[in-house]
Amino acid sequence: EIVLTQSPATLSVSPGERATLSCRASESVTSNLHWYQHRPGQAPRLVIYGASTRATGIPARFSGSGFGTEFTLTISSLQSEDFAIYYCQQSNAWPWAFGQGTKVEIK
Amino acid sequence: QVHLQQSGPGLVKPSQTLSLTCAISGDSVSKNDTAWNWFRQSPSRGLEWLGWTYGASKYYNDHIRSVRGRITINPDTSKNQFSLQLNSVTPDDTATYYCARAKGGTFAYWGQGTLVTVSS
Numbered sequence: 622e623i624v625l626t627q628s629p630a631t632l633s634v635s636p637g638e639r640a641t642l643s644c645r646a647s648e649s650v651t652s653n654l655h656w657y658q659h660r661p662g663q664a665p666r667l668v669i670y671g672a673s674t675r676a677t678g679i680p681a682r683f684s685g686s687g688f689g690t691e692f693t694l695t696i697s698s699l700q701s702e703d704f705a706i707y708y709c710q711q712s713n714a715w716p717w718a719f720g721q722g723t724k725v726e727i728k
Numbered sequence: 729q730v731h732l733q734q735s736g737p738g739l740v741k742p743s744q745t746l747s748l749t750c751a752i753s754g755d756s757v758s759k760n761d762t763a764w765n766w767f768r769q770s771p772s773r774g775l776e777w778l779g780w781t782y783g784a785s786k787y788y789n790d791h792i793r794s795v796r797g798r799i800t801i802n803p804d805t806s807k808n809q810f811s812l813q814l815n816s817v818t819p820d821d822t823a824t825y826y827c828a829r830a831k832g833g834t835f836a837y838w839g840q841g842t843l844v845t846v847s848s
Contacts, residue, residue: 655834659775664826664838665767676836708775712833716789722774 623647625709627720633728640696642723644709649689653713656685656694659722660705668707669694699725730754732827732839740821740846746814749804750827750839757781757803757810763830766801766812768823769841776823780830781810794820817846 624647634640644654656669667676669685672692682697696703704727709720736748750764757764763782769775779788781801788799800813814821827839 653833657835659769662841664841665775665828665835666838667834667836670832670834670836706774710835716787717777717833719775719777 622716623650623711623714623718625711625718625720627707627709627723629723630721631724631726633726634699635728636701637698638728640699640703640725642694642696642707642725644687644692644694644720646690646692646711648714650711650713652688653711654685654687654692655710655712657708657710658703658705659708660702665708696725701727730829730837732829732837734825734827734839734842736842736844738843738845740817740844741848742818742846743816746812746817746821746825746844746846748812748825748827748842748844749809750811751807751809752829753808755829757808758805759783761831763787764801764803764810765828765830765835767826767828768821769826770823773823778812782830819846822846 626645628643652672654672657665659665673685684695706722706724708722731753733751740746760783763780765780766778781803798815803810824841824843828835829837
């Protein structure tokens with residue numbers, strides 16, 4: 622089974638700064654890697670699918686990159702609404718799997 | 729536009745059954761290319777994918793040992809909805825539960841979430 626490892630567990634960032642989140646897969650997931658944002662009290666939201674495509678309604682400050690086993694989610698200039706937990710998820714092989722999450726908190 | 733509307737009690741007594749329903753609009757629980765899922769989230773465990781109903785098949789996430797043998801996810805085609813039942817609940821099952829649609833490998837649509845507290 623594929624295991625996704627996210628780092629860091631917590632990222633402290635000031636508003637307006639860049640945030641870079643990492644997701645590493647235990648074996649190749651090609652580009653079948655997706656990112657979700659989960660704000661407190663709200664449902665999770667798909668942010669990036671297929672490693673690099675922004676989902677509907679997601680601002681351009683969110684970008685995804687990577688292929689195979691190494692992936693990155695970048696938020697170019699953090700806004701207050703971006704402080705949340707971010708999860709990566711792979712759908713390349715069964716069973717699908719989620720990472721344990723990276724919490725982006727206000728510094 | 730797909731919309732998922734959750735319903736069910738927010739308080740369940742220990743040893744009883746947690747029952748939640750997710751009503752679907754804009755899609756069909758019967759479609760063979762779409763899976764209908766349940767998740768839960770708590771501060772201590774993060775986001776946990778509990779399982780799905782997908783056409784005629786079911787999947788229950790064996791990695792969540794604490795729910796093994798206690799969980800059932802069922803479609804209701806007559807009402808275009810699906811349900812979650814979790815038997816013999818304990819305080820450890822206290823969490824916010826979410827339903828979600830999976831298609832093309834991603835979970836793009838989610839219910840609003842239901843905070844379920846297990847307490848006497």
